[in-house]
Amino acid sequence: METLNDRLEGKQLELEYPCNWCYKVIASEKEALQNAVKDVINERLHKLTDSNSSKTGKYVSMNLDLLVHNEDDRKFIYDALKKHQDIKMVL
Template sequence: MEIINDREEKLELTYPCSWCYKLIANEKEALEEAVSDVIDKREHKLTHSKSSKGGKYISMNLDILVHNEDDRNFIYEALKAHQHIKMVL
């Protein structure tokens, strides 16, 4: 078995900082609703990224200020667990 990246480097960020999540869902309205459910009234920017060739999927970028690593990971996990979101990158 070949190990591609055997380094155990930790991402070093200075908080608070802006973070971008790429979200993939079946439809724009459902994705917008999911973001609203997860981040409530926190200030953010949600912008269109791409749509799949057949129009089955849409991706959007969510830019938000995260306050610490726990905050960043909580948002990621909450978005990933939401029923309307297919994938979070």
């Protein structure tokens, strides 16, 4: 029996741009995360909301919602967040 993964294999996500996109950003401290987001997206209109904290409090995550204009824009923001020294992970 064919599964959903079988049908999706080799297919690329198709988006219509511009569109809203949400990145989940994980860091050690909330303030460092907020400053990192400012560093990456500068004055661009966005919404940054609390998500989760780890049970031990070692990590905090926030959702970053913003309008992306095209595939390159979406990937650029992802890569820039991922490379920032204060960001542990981007989903």
